[in-house]
Amino acid sequence: MIKDxxxxxxxxGDSFIHKLDPRFKLIFTVFVLVEIFLCKNFLSLGLIxxxxxxxxxxxxxxxxxxxxxxxxIYLLIFFTSALQIFYNKTGTPIEIFGGKITTGGIFTAxxxxxxxxxxxxxxxxxxxxxxxxxxxxxxxxxxxxxKKLHIPVDTLAMMMxxxxxxxxxxxxxxxxxxxxxxxxxxxxxNGNIIKRAKALxxxxxxxxxxxxxxxxxxxxxxxxRCYNGSNRRTRMKKMHTGWRDIVALCVVLLILAAIILLNHxxxxxx
Amino acid sequence: xxxxxxxxxSYEYSVGTPFQVTAIxxxxxxxxxxxxxxxxxxxxxxxSTLIQHFNALFQPTEGQIFLNGKxxxxxxxxxxxxxxxxxxxxxxxxxxxxxSTVYKDIAFGPSNMGLSDAEIDARVRRAAAxxxxxxxxxxxxxxxxxxxEKRRVAIAGVMAMEPEVLIMDExxxxxxxxxxxxxxxLIKNYRETTGSTVIIVSHSMEDVASVADxxxxxxxxxxxxxxxxxxxxxxADELVEMxxxxxxxxxxxxxxxxxGYDLNTSVYTSEQAKNEILRYLQKGGNA
Ligand SMILES: Nc1ncnc2c1ncn2[C@@H]1O[C@H](COP(=O)(O)OP(=O)(O)O)[C@@H](O)[C@H]1O
Ligand SMILES: [Mg+2]
Numbered sequence: 314m315i316k317d318x319x320x321x322x323x324x325x326g327d328s329f330i331h332k333l334d335p336r337f338k339l340i341f342t343v344f345v346l347v348e349i350f351l352c353k354n355f356l357s358l359g360l361i362x363x364x365x366x367x368x369x370x371x372x373x374x375x376x377x378x379x380x381x382x383x384x385x386i387y388l389l390i391f392f393t394s395a396l397q398i399f400y401n402k403t404g405t406p407i408e409i410f411g412g413k414i415t416t417g418g419i420f421t422a423x424x425x426x427x428x429x430x431x432x433x434x435x436x437x438x439x440x441x442x443x444x445x446x447x448x449x450x451x452x453x454x455x456x457x458x459x460k461k462l463h464i465p466v467d468t469l470a471m472m473m474x475x476x477x478x479x480x481x482x483x484x485x486x487x488x489x490x491x492x493x494x495x496x497x498x499x500x501x502x503n504g505n506i507i508k509r510a511k512a513l514x515x516x517x518x519x520x521x522x523x524x525x526x527x528x529x530x531x532x533x534x535x536x537x538r539c540y541n542g543s544n545r546r547t548r549m550k551k552m553h554t555g556w557r558d559i560v561a562l563c564v565v566l567l568i569l570a571a572i573i574l575l576n577h578x579x580x581x582x583x
Numbered sequence: 584x585x586x587x588x589x590x591x592x593s594y595e596y597s598v599g600t601p602f603q604v605t606a607i608x609x610x611x612x613x614x615x616x617x618x619x620x621x622x623x624x625x626x627x628x629x630x631s632t633l634i635q636h637f638n639a640l641f642q643p644t645e646g647q648i649f650l651n652g653k654x655x656x657x658x659x660x661x662x663x664x665x666x667x668x669x670x671x672x673x674x675x676x677x678x679x680x681x682x683s684t685v686y687k688d689i690a691f692g693p694s695n696m697g698l699s700d701a702e703i704d705a706r707v708r709r710a711a712a713x714x715x716x717x718x719x720x721x722x723x724x725x726x727x728x729x730x731x732e733k734r735r736v737a738i739a740g741v742m743a744m745e746p747e748v749l750i751m752d753e754x755x756x757x758x759x760x761x762x763x764x765x766x767x768x769l770i771k772n773y774r775e776t777t778g779s780t781v782i783i784v785s786h787s788m789e790d791v792a793s794v795a796d797x798x799x800x801x802x803x804x805x806x807x808x809x810x811x812x813x814x815x816x817x818x819a820d821e822l823v824e825m826x827x828x829x830x831x832x833x834x835x836x837x838x839x840x841x842x843g844y845d846l847n848t849s850v851y852t853s854e855q856a857k858n859e860i861l862r863y864l865q866k867g868g869n870a
Pocket of ligand 1: 596597604605606624625626627628629630631632633
């Protein structure tokens with residue numbers, strides 16, 4: 314159900330990770346994602362996996378919540394791993410259920426699964442610990458050199474902020490409309506595909522109508538407060554780089570070094 | 584006779600996440616057949632959460648709901664049947680209109696009930712009459728109507744199901760004084776004509792004082808007060824503490840009584856106030 318989508322949601326807090334400068338947090342996340350791809354064996358991957366778990370612990374966001382966000386991805390993980398088992402024919406063959414698989418296949422399958430989990434884990438931590446506004450603000454700052462190329466970075470960032478801001482509103486609205494139509498006897502759960510598709514009409518028409526209305530209202534409200542998308546806008550919240558960012562920078566650099574060493578001195582799985 | 588009964592009802596949102604909140608807890612409540620019950624409470628007191636249990640849209644975290652003595656969450660069928668027996672009109676219902684014409688939108692509920700075309704037509708016209716929707720409006724697009732008209736179309740959409748119990752969540756919210764009066768009048772008229780049970784949810788005492796038989800006051804998810812309008816209004820101080828207000832006119836009469844005028848203080852509208860003052864003056868009281 315839509316209720317279970319926690320990916321992209323923000324959980325306020327005041328942990329070390331919450332307090333990192335959003336700009337740096339973005340860079341660190343990209344950095345760690347690259348590091349995950351650099352891993353070539355279980356030692357380096359294990360290191361980065363432990364590191365993601367540690368970040369999760371530091372952020373004080375309950376693992377139950379993070380796992381719930383992963384729910385949608387389980388299938389993806391399962392299929393990627395299953396494919397590896399069947400296609401990778403290196404290593405010692407083993408016979409299971411009459412079929413032939415290999416140790417190499419099993420190892421790569423596990424490797425892929427851990428890699429995907431780490432990727433999702435790290436990227437969801439970014440959105441869980443950074444408010445959407447801070448995130449787009451950070452992104453805007455990082456991309457601001459592109460303004461020289463006449464790319465309207467600030468307008469794009471504003472669009473993204475607004476879009477992110479309205480996702481929860483839209484989800485809430487879908488629920489309200491669904492309940493209102495159910496109260497009039499709309500049947501959303503039963504019937505064949507065509508019937509179910511038809512049942513969506515009473516939900517999506519009001520949703521679109523209301524979204525356009527809201528967009529107009531928001532645009533008017535912004536214009537009334539003299540928003541014109543110019544690049545002369547100043548900020549209410551200043552971003553501060555502090556000791557936390559330097560500590561975090563050292564940690565990710567150390568991990569990079571460790572990964573390169575581990576990759577170099579121990580055999581590669583993939 | 585009791586139509587609806589809530590027993591030890593509790594509901595929590597977002598169970599198992601950091602956002603878990605208890606919206607209502609341990610609510611016991613009965614609704615008698617044919618009465619007009621008002622559920623009053625400050626914003627966030629759990630009114631909307633409570634009423635969505637009455638037609639099985641929400642399954643209680645704890646407790647039960649009985650409709651005519653039967654647990655409505657007993658089976659999928661009983662829950663589905665409750666949707667038609669208990670008609671629920673949400674807050675700002677005009678944002679849920681979707682059909683190409685007013686007629687079709689009002690007919691949405693009845694046609695989901697699987698009624699014959701003739702019966703649907705009869706119900707749509709009856710509901711339109713109750714809500715003051717003229718015949719020429721029936722063929723218009725609901726999106727071309729004014730705010731107040733849209734609201735009435737949406738209300739007609741629920742009334743057309745001709746439920747045993749009609750629940751209206753904040754029916755007068757966001758309307759101007761005349762619009763509020765119209766809506767309250769039509770609800771009163773609907774009840775008097777059909778004799779159905781009506782539950783009206785509001786955060787405004789002023790709105791419900793003149794129409795309700797009985798009031799239940801919710802505060803922070805529990806029943807704080809319940810009883811006749813007079814009984815509830817006699818707890819003025821507690822009401823104010825809960826962020827609610829008794830009508831201005833009632834306050835004035837309470838003050839007048841305190842300063843020694845022998846007036847009846849159960850006065851909620853300017854009409855009643857006029858009559859009470861006239862009665863007092865005729866009796867020979869000195870002004
Ligand atoms: N969809 C929801 N998710 C989480 N909490 C909610 C939701 N809807 C309402 N609540 C919470 O439940 C409580 C009761 O809300 P509600 O029943 O809407 O009150 P009322 O209708 O009296 O204003 C409030 O504290 C509100 O924040
Ligand atoms: Mg409400």
